[in-house]
Amino acid sequence: MLYQTAVGALQYRFVDLKTLLAKASPARSGDYLAGLAAATYEERMAAKIILADVPLKQFLQEALIPYELDEVSRLIIDTHDKAAFAPISHLTVGDLRDWMLLDSTDSQALAAVTAGITPEMAAAVSKLMRNQDLILVAKKCRVVTAFRNTIGLPGHLSVRLQPNHPTDDVRGIAASLLDGLLYGSGDATVGINPASDSLSTLMRLWQMLDEVREHFDIPMQSCVLTHVTTQIQAIAAGAPIDLVFQSIAGTEKTNSSFGVNLALLREAHDAAQSLKRGTVGNNLMYFETGQGSALSAGGHHDVDQQTCEARAYAVAREFKPLLVNTVVGFIGPEYLYDGKQIIRAGLEDHFCGKLLGLPMGCDVCYTNHAEADQDDMDTLLTLFGAAGINFIMGIPGADDIMLNYQSTSFHDALYLRSVLGLKRAPEFDAWLAKMAITDTTGQLREIGRGHHLLQQLPFISGAA
Amino acid sequence: MHNDDKTLIQANPWDELRSHTNARIALGRVGSSLPTREVLKFGLAHAQARDAVHRPLDFTHLKHELHAEGFRTLHVHSNAQDRQTYLLRPDYGRQLHDESRIYLEHALPAPELAVVICDGLSSIAAQRHSLPLLKAFRERFSTDWANTPVVIAEQGRVAIGDGIAVALRARLLIVLIGERPGLSSPDSLGIYLTYQPAHGSMDSQRNCISNVRPEGLPYAQAALKLDYLARESLRLQLSGVSLKDDSNQLKISP
Numbered sequence: 001m002l003y004q005t006a007v008g009a010l011q012y013r014f015v016d017l018k019t020l021l022a023k024a025s026p027a028r029s030g031d032y033l034a035g036l037a038a039a040t041y042e043e044r045m046a047a048k049i050i051l052a053d054v055p056l057k058q059f060l061q062e063a064l065i066p067y068e069l070d071e072v073s074r075l076i077i078d079t080h081d082k083a084a085f086a087p088i089s090h091l092t093v094g095d096l097r098d099w100m101l102l103d104s105t106d107s108q109a110l111a112a113v114t115a116g117i118t119p120e121m122a123a124a125v126s127k128l129m130r131n132q133d134l135i136l137v138a139k140k141c142r143v144v145t146a147f148r149n150t151i152g153l154p155g156h157l158s159v160r161l162q163p164n165h166p167t168d169d170v171r172g173i174a175a176s177l178l179d180g181l182l183y184g185s186g187d188a189t190v191g192i193n194p195a196s197d198s199l200s201t202l203m204r205l206w207q208m209l210d211e212v213r214e215h216f217d218i219p220m221q222s223c224v225l226t227h228v229t230t231q232i233q234a235i236a237a238g239a240p241i242d243l244v245f246q247s248i249a250g251t252e253k254t255n256s257s258f259g260v261n262l263a264l265l266r267e268a269h270d271a272a273q274s275l276k277r278g279t280v281g282n283n284l285m286y287f288e289t290g291q292g293s294a295l296s297a298g299g300h301h302d303v304d305q306q307t308c309e310a311r312a313y314a315v316a317r318e319f320k321p322l323l324v325n326t327v328v329g330f331i332g333p334e335y336l337y338d339g340k341q342i343i344r345a346g347l348e349d350h351f352c353g354k355l356l357g358l359p360m361g362c363d364v365c366y367t368n369h370a371e372a373d374q375d376d377m378d379t380l381l382t383l384f385g386a387a388g389i390n391f392i393m394g395i396p397g398a399d400d401i402m403l404n405y406q407s408t409s410f411h412d413a414l415y416l417r418s419v420l421g422l423k424r425a426p427e428f429d430a431w432l433a434k435m436a437i438t439d440t441t442g443q444l445r446e447i448g449r450g451h452h453l454l455q456q457l458p459f460i461s462g463a464a
Numbered sequence: 465m466h467n468d469d470k471t472l473i474q475a476n477p478w479d480e481l482r483s484h485t486n487a488r489i490a491l492g493r494v495g496s497s498l499p500t501r502e503v504l505k506f507g508l509a510h511a512q513a514r515d516a517v518h519r520p521l522d523f524t525h526l527k528h529e530l531h532a533e534g535f536r537t538l539h540v541h542s543n544a545q546d547r548q549t550y551l552l553r554p555d556y557g558r559q560l561h562d563e564s565r566i567y568l569e570h571a572l573p574a575p576e577l578a579v580v581i582c583d584g585l586s587s588i589a590a591q592r593h594s595l596p597l598l599k600a601f602r603e604r605f606s607t608d609w610a611n612t613p614v615v616i617a618e619q620g621r622v623a624i625g626d627g628i629a630v631a632l633r634a635r636l637l638i639v640l641i642g643e644r645p646g647l648s649s650p651d652s653l654g655i656y657l658t659y660q661p662a663h664g665s666m667d668s669q670r671n672c673i674s675n676v677r678p679e680g681l682p683y684a685q686a687a688l689k690l691d692y693l694a695r696e697s698l699r700l701q702l703s704g705v706s707l708k709d710d711s712n713q714l715k716i717s718p
Contacts, residue, residue: 163487166486175482337552396489399506399647411497415496
């Protein structure tokens with residue numbers, strides 16, 4: 001297919017679909033770093049104009065990364081559902097945007113075509129969408145998952161409680177965990193990023209989280225974010241593992257730089273399923289992704305970073321995860337320079353993930369060398385609330401003292417609930433009320449010194 | 465810091481748990497939100513971290529201090545001409561500017577060791593901690609210190625040291641660099657050691673000592689580790705993943 005158009009006297013021509021997608025992508029530093037971005041504003045618009053006329057069928061003909069070279073490409077092609085694609089198979093990329101925005105295209109209609117949409121189609125259409133389009137369509141996509149509670153119901157918002165400590169000190173982690181629970185956070189998962197990779201240290205963390213959960217009968221799931229091979233080892237050693245975590249990306253080469261592939265993920269998934277620890281559902285994978293990881297690993301094959309990110313969602317959806325978290329601003333300003341780029345990327349990731357049928361959450365975050373601050377996080381957080389995001393992070397005071405970056409806090413979650421009337425996962429909500437942490441309307445109550453959790457949690461699992 | 469009217473704030477009766485963590489727990493709340501005091505505390509910490517990234521290193525002052533302590537200094541620049549380029553193009557920060565390369569090639573070669581001080585992502589870290597660390601290291605590690613070059617590199621990343629070491633024909637390279645600042649640690653210094661550095665040396669060929677600052681890894685301990693790694697590196701003629709840091713089995717002499 002020829003990708004060309006004239007704008008005035010200037011003729012624009014792009015050699016292939018991958019180049020066209022890169023040139024049509026909204027400006028961001030990572031694509032400039034890769035040498036893939038449009039050279040001028042007009043070139044970017046010319047690429048968008050051409051892209052709008054590309055038939056969706058073309059994406060099934062022209063692989064961005066060859067089938068023979070890349071197992072993610074093979075996964076995308078091999079799992080493409082022709083029957084689900086049928087209702088939209090006559091559309092162009094521009095038509096797909098129009099169709100999704102129709103009032104008559106509701107949650108069911110979008111869910112029906114999910115398996116027929118490839119990540120590249122989702123990435124392509126997102127490049128033609130304004131932020132409000134990304135919000136409106138994502139809000140119509142409902143993805144509900146469950147393990148010990150139910151996440152992603154309309155009008156609900158969950159929080160991953162992230163009680164990290166720079167030396168994995170169990171008392172320090174317990175203190176942040178307690179703080180989060182008493183602020184009504186933790187229904188998505190309690191997930192610790194450990195500093196150590198020693199199995200004995202990690203075993204203590206899994207055991208501590210499980211003891212707390214059992215002792216207080218909390219309908220929640222826990223996770224220790226270490227490498228998937230370590231989790232397989234730990235399951236064999238009898239660790240009480242609820243969720244399996246892994247960072248994933250959209251190309252085989254990048255995944256291999258993370259030390260993973262599809263077979264390994266399947267092995268981990270099956271090992272955790274064999275424990276049968278879920279009560280109301282059995283979604284148990286927790287994936288993290290983020291634009292820029294493929295370029296950073298030299299595994300991007302000259303595909304723009306947003307399209308690479310969307311391809312990671314093909315990997316994720318293969319395992320019916322409980323949670324997918326795009327860690328949007330963590331990677332640094334050479335990939336997403338400022339608040340504007342971080343906000344745009346976050347909305348794109350959430351939209352593409354939801355359209356592809358994933359339970360998307362976002363680590364709304366930034367590092368201190370990015371041109372961003374807490375005001376930008378407030379903006380993105382609020383937009384996500386409007387877009388119906390499944391979950392966000394909850395970190396004491398939004399300051400992660402182990403990973404050295406800023407995210408969102410327990411207070412931020414309360415703010416979002418307050419302005420948009422968003423509820424917690426119902427099972428978790430009932431538990432909070434039972435524990436007198438919240439009142440019948442879901443508002444936090446005053447916690448006295450004698451509160452059950454305050455009296456006992458710090459003394460569990462040698463935490464004191 | 466602002467003193468809140470305590471009657472407006474819902475306090476959290478678990479502030480004693482702060483003895484177990486530096487995490488911002490038990491902050492209290494006003495409605496759903498942070499009390500003014502906490503908003504200001506966070507804002508100040510962020511301001512300090514931002515300044516650490518953007519305040520230029522005072523090279524003249526640092527050079528002066530190094531001279532006063534008897535170090536031989538040289539001054540070079542990377543291909544990143546300013547801070548914005550430095551942040552957007554990590555590759556430029558790794559490259560030694562051509563003029564600097566020629567300047568070094570005409571300088572006295574390194575007898576054994578070349579030390580490089582980079583602003584990195586925290587000029588404050590380099591400004592505060594590189595000299596005290598270097599002095600502590602000099603007390604332990606014996607080499608021809610009078611002729612050992614201490615190269616101050618502007619807008620540099622770790623790998624700029626490779627080009628510097630090649631130009632100065634150094635066998636061993638030690639890069640001191642300001643690390644990415646955290647909210648509670650705006651001034652962490654990182655140390656990277658590379659044996660026989662060359663253009664394109666891999667990260668796996670380097671040993672790293674992180675978070676050097678009085679509140680993190682104090683100078684004396686960092687110097688002890690660095691001395692151990694430097695000596696072992698020269699003895700075994702390698703660095704990186706195959707060089708293990710067993711310095712914790714040694715004792716710091718008083």
